[in-house]
Amino acid sequence: MLTTSKLALLAPIAAIALLSGDILAPGNMIVRDVLGTGLALADDDDDDDGGNDGNRGSRGSGRSGSYGAGAGWSGGKSLFPFREFLPRRTAPRRSRTAAPAAPIRAPDEIVGLGFSSTELGGLAAAGFELLERNTMASFNAEVIKLRIPQGLTLEAARQQARALAPQAVIDFNHYFRPEQHPDAPCVASDCLARDVIGWPSAQTWPGTCAAGVRIGLVDTAINPDHIAFEARNVEIVRLVDEDLPESGRQHGTAVAALLVGSATSRTPGLIPGGKLIAVDAFHRAGRQDDRSAAFDLARALDLLAGRQVQVINLSLAGPPNLLLEQAVKKAGERGIIMVAAAGNDGPRAEPVYPAAYEEVIAVTATDRRKRPYRRAGRGEHIDFAAPGVAVWTAASVSGARPKTGTSFAAPFVTAAVAMMKASEADLAPELLRDKLTGHAEDLGEPGKDPVFGWGLLNARAICKTKS
Known part of the structure; x- marks a missing residue:
């Protein structure tokens, strides 16, 4: 039991704690939230966003108001014997409000083709x-956007x-979004991730490999004035309604530069001499x-x-x-090869x-060490892996x-x-x-696997001149 003299000695310490909100624990660790439901220790969760496949740091027991091991206890002995004399929080803690989930489809629209x-x-x-109808001349089809009746x-x-138009392909007007995460720092002085897969420089490509390359891109807005596009080899077509706010330029500019950025810029593209639409x-x-809505993606293809x-x-x-699926099928029937991101929702997420x-x-x-990006x-649908961390x-x-x-x-x-x-030029998609x-x-399990697909792209043998 504490005597009156001991309480007198502790009083100044308690007063300082109440005024500052901090207490120094052994080892000079600052302990905050003294007036809370318990002492919350400093958070040491190492949430590395570098894309490495290691385990994320975990918060131990007792980090949030627990009176068990880890919350101001050492070997079952309290480091703060005066805790019982400090006032307790009477009002409940405010719960952190989660941000509303982004909608996955237009709230009052359906789309389709074949009506x-x-x-x-x-x-x-x-x-x-x-609402809108558009003839897809290349696919010999018309896509339709309808607003649904009120009350349904x-x-x-x-x-x-579907009951009224049984021969048509009809679905919601789903939304699709760019696939990126917060930027990760470079782990080496050279950030050119292409070195990992042996991507040759523009000077070492055989001439036939860069001739007539014409790439299509469906993405967000692009900054055409960026120095990466000084060769003016990017043609931009805005497809959506001009009355709608322009999308951000971060994603589209980055992807476009990665594909065809000028060889003399700080961001040389993989195919600097290529033409991008x-x-x-x-x-x-x-x-x-x-x-981007499914209706617009179908038109873009x-x-x-x-x-x-x-x-x-x-x-x-x-x-x-279903509408996007039909557009993809029609593009595939024309011999067009489509390449898409596998998604960043995590290894347990449904396919995107x-x-x-x-x-x-x-x-x-993958990262520079050829490890899978953790997100x-x-x-089974994964086909190939390529550098995607700190690119x-x-x-x-x-x-x-x-x-x-x-x-x-x-x-x-x-x-x-x-x-x-x-x-x-005559290489069929299946042979390619x-x-x-x-x-x-x-990489990973022998043969095709759900993590790396067939494996990491090897750029050393992708371009061969005709003999």
């Missing part, structure tokens, strides 16, 4: 409003529309929320097919969508689209910075496909996949 005039008339009579849920409206199919719907591109980079992801469609090459990300999606490329306004995410792994495979097609597979560096 007959009679079916459209029946839909109009049932209260569906025609989206699911009920989709079911009713970039379709801006995104708009900004809220703070940092760049999105049609536009690029009409421009005779041979490969399309899709560093974006979203849920399965368009990467998970059979016609699309799904690309996951990359996994599954050096253009910043949105000027200069450069490292970028992380499967968005920045996909362009490596896109560039490889473009080079192979440039050197062998076989060649990529044969040259990939097998």
Whole structure:
């Protein structure tokens, strides 16, 4: 029991604690929140965002008001014997409000293709409003966007529309978003991740490998004035309604520069002499929320097919969508190769689209040590791995910075496909996949696996001149 004299000695310490809110524990550790429900020790959770595949730091027991080991205890003995004399918090702690989840589809729209005039008339009579119709000349189809009748849920409206137009392909107007995560720092003085896979410099490519390369890109807005595009080899087509706010330029600029950035800039592209046709199919719907609807993605694929591109980079992801699936199939039937990001929702997440469609090459990300990016999606649909952690490329306004995410792994495979097609124009998509597979560096389990697919892209053998 504490005597009166001992309490007198402790009083100044308690007073200092009450005024400052801090107490020095042994080892000079500052302990905060003295007046809370318990003493919360300094947080040592090492949440490394560098993309390494190690375990994230964990918060031990007793870090948040617990009176067990770790909360001011050592060997079962309290480090703060005067705790019982300090006042307790009577008001409950405020719970941290979680940010609302981003919507995955338009709230009152359905989309589709293959409607007959009679079916459209029946839909109009049932209260569906025609918002937009667009002829996809390259795919010989017309896509339709409809607003659902008032009083119907989206699911009920989709079911009713399918009943009224049984031959059409109808789905929600799902949203798709760029696939990137907060930038990771460079782990070496040279951020050119391409060195990991032996990507040759612009000076070492055989001439036939860079001739006539024409790449399609569907992404966010791009800064055309960035020095990375001084060769003016990027054509930008904005597809969405001009009345909608322009999407951010960070993602699109970074991906475009990674593909065709000038060889003399700080961000040399994988194919500096290539021609890029970039379709801006995104708009900004809220703070940092760049999105593209399935209706616009289908139109973007049609536009690029009409421009005779041979490969399309899709560093974006979203849920399965029947309209997008049909557009992907039609592009595949024309021999166009599509490359997409595997997604950054984590190894236990459901597959994302368009990467998970059979016609699309799904690309996951690795770091410089050839370890899987810890947030990359996994599954049997994964085809190849490529560098995607701290990839050096253009910043949105000027200069450069490292970028992380499967968005920045996909362009490596896109560039490889473009080079192979440039050197062998008649190479069929299935043979091209076989060649990529044969040259990939097998990582993880032998053969194809859910983490690396067929393995890490090997750029040393992607371009061969004809003998």
